[in-house]
Amino acid sequence: MYPSKFDYVRAQSVEEAVERTSSHSNAKLLAGGHSLIPALKLRLAQPDLLVDLGRIAALKGISRHNGTVSVGALTTHATCAASDDLPKVWSEAAGLIGDPQVRNRGTVGGNIAHADPASDLPTVLIALGAQIHVQGTAGSRAIPADEFFVDLFTTSLEEGEIITRVEVPAESNQGSAYTKVFNPASRYAILGVAAQVAIAGGVCRQLRVAAGGSTPKAIRAHHVEAALQGQPLNDTTIQHAAAAIAEDLGEEVIGDMYASAAYRRSIAAQIAARALSAAAARAR
Amino acid sequence: MTAINVVVNGKSYTREVEPRLLLVDFIRDTLSLTGTNIACDTSQCGACTIHLDGQAVKSCTVLAVQADGSTLTTIEGLANGKLHPMQQAFWDQHGLQCGYCTPGMIMAAAKLVEENPEITEAEIRHGLEGNLCRCTGYQNIVAAVAQAAKA
Ligand SMILES: Cc1cc2nc3c(=O)[nH]c(=O)nc-3n(C[C@H](O)[C@H](O)[C@H](O)COP(=O)(O)OP(=O)(O)OC[C@H]3O[C@@H](n4cnc5c(N)ncnc54)[C@H](O)[C@@H]3O)c2cc1C
Numbered sequence: 368m369y370p371s372k373f374d375y376v377r378a379q380s381v382e383e384a385v386e387r388t389s390s391h392s393n394a395k396l397l398a399g400g401h402s403l404i405p406a407l408k409l410r411l412a413q414p415d416l417l418v419d420l421g422r423i424a425a426l427k428g429i430s431r432h433n434g435t436v437s438v439g440a441l442t443t444h445a446t447c448a449a450s451d452d453l454p455k456v457w458s459e460a461a462g463l464i465g466d467p468q469v470r471n472r473g474t475v476g477g478n479i480a481h482a483d484p485a486s487d488l489p490t491v492l493i494a495l496g497a498q499i500h501v502q503g504t505a506g507s508r509a510i511p512a513d514e515f516f517v518d519l520f521t522t523s524l525e526e527g528e529i530i531t532r533v534e535v536p537a538e539s540n541q542g543s544a545y546t547k548v549f550n551p552a553s554r555y556a557i558l559g560v561a562a563q564v565a566i567a568g569g570v571c572r573q574l575r576v577a578a579g580g581s582t583p584k585a586i587r588a589h590h591v592e593a594a595l596q597g598q599p600l601n602d603t604t605i606q607h608a609a610a611a612i613a614e615d616l617g618e619e620v621i622g623d624m625y626a627s628a629a630y631r632r633s634i635a636a637q638i639a640a641r642a643l644s645a646a647a648a649r650a651r
Numbered sequence: 652m653t654a655i656n657v658v659v660n661g662k663s664y665t666r667e668v669e670p671r672l673l674l675v676d677f678i679r680d681t682l683s684l685t686g687t688n689i690a691c692d693t694s695q696c697g698a699c700t701i702h703l704d705g706q707a708v709k710s711c712t713v714l715a716v717q718a719d720g721s722t723l724t725t726i727e728g729l730a731n732g733k734l735h736p737m738q739q740a741f742w743d744q745h746g747l748q749c750g751y752c753t754p755g756m757i758m759a760a761a762k763l764v765e766e767n768p769e770i771t772e773a774e775i776r777h778g779l780e781g782n783l784c785r786c787t788g789y790q791n792i793v794a795a796v797a798q799a800a801k802a
């Protein structure tokens with residue numbers, strides 16, 4: 368398959384990439400290419416110019432300081448999967464993305480900019496309360512993950528804005544986990560649940576839960592959180608709280624050739640319970 | 652057209668390419684190294700797997716221009732005088748039927764074992780999730796990778 372013709376430039380800096388994309392009417396950024404190149408081949412995307420971020424070293428890598436972990440937009444899923452600095456829920460989810468070849472190319476920035484409802488990272492970033500740092504012609508800003516994902520393949524990025532890094536709080540005493548049901552061919556999520564919990568005095572203190580893969584955009588599972596907050600963590604309380612995910616998923620559950628909406632609804636409580644149990648077992 | 656330079660199997664090549672040229676087509680059509688196969692052309696099957704700067708990647712989902720300045724190994728470059736242990740193991744364990752998926756399987760598996768010499772059977776199966784065999788010869792493929800890991 369051949370993409371339609373386009374020009375190509377390799378940006379040397381974020382500033383150059385911003386300048387190139389914003390001064391051109393039909394330009395697209397290229398990171399790992401593992402969502403964009405398939406779309407180019409199918410001619411779902413037909414840009415006149417590709418601005419390749421691939422060699423901007425400043426956008427790569429994971430660093431930790433003062434309780435915060437910062438992940439460059441160009442960091443690959445393989446790097447995230449191998450990181451001890453990231454919260455467990457992120458490294459665990461990264462290791463479940465696609466396959467090794469996909470993880471070697473796919474990047475954090477490309478994943479979230481694409482906002483595929485079947486992606487894993489939006490779910491993880493919402494659970495972690497991530498801040499998404501972007502740079503554009505008007506300067507830089509940080510967007511909370513809750514506000515970043517707007518709809519199916521739609522984010523709150525403005526024209527010409529580039530994701531530079533994602534910040535999440537470092538994990539200390541919390542435990543976290545990601546549980547996923549796969550599409551058997553692509554390994555994208557049919558349903559994924561991310562949970563992070565802290566335990567104090569034998570009860571659940573701080574809890575964040577999110578779900579994705581089954582709704583047009585990943586959602587925060589407020590009902591699950593409310594049902595478990597302040598409760599002791601055992602099978603009974605976890606099963607009870609996990610059942611509340613039906614309310615969080617709401618009416619807009621996706622059904623497609625891989626899994627019907629009814630199937631996704633029927634597995635949701637079980638998958639949520641597994642994520643909560645695994646997170647609780649890791650909390651200290 | 653854009654000029655790119657790549658080192659493939661130890662040999663340096665400079666060529667003018669269209670930006671839309673896929674790396675797999677560059678390898679097969681421009682360099683005439685046809686050991687790397689194209690099967691699905693949709694990033695799913697892994698038949699086109701090569702090593703790009705030391706990492707297994709699906710070359711149907713990389714543009715040739717993205718590889719400028721990089722070092723590549725294809726199935727033709729894996730043997731070094733004698734068959735690579737992974738190639739020998741596929742031979743010994745009959746890890747192929749029609750052979751179409753084999754170059755990609757071997758390239759992916761070689762990296763798995765290099766990164767994890769103590770690899771378990773479960774890890775082999777998980778690690779080869781990006782490679783599909785339409786002949787469904789997985790049993791012998793897994794046996795071959797296990798043999799190579801011990802070699
Ligand atoms: C076979 C296969 C299986 C996969 N399985 C999974 C899975 O299980 N789970 C999962 O989550 N993902 C999965 N993916 C997606 C993959 O892991 C990548 O996350 C995804 O391809 C996007 O990252 P990329 O770097 O390849 O982005 P690209 O394809 O280069 O870009 C994607 C989009 O993001 C834009 N973009 C890229 N970088 C930036 C930036 N810094 N700022 C602003 N915009 C930007 C581009 O313009 C483009 O519109 C799979 C992909 C494939 C091919």
Ligand code: FES
Pocket residue numbers: 688689690691692693694695696697698699700709710711712
């Ligand atoms: S041909 Fe590249 S993944 Fe199938």
Ligand code: FES
Pocket residue numbers: 746747748749750751752753783784785786787788
């Ligand atoms: S041996 Fe025929 S596709 Fe694998």
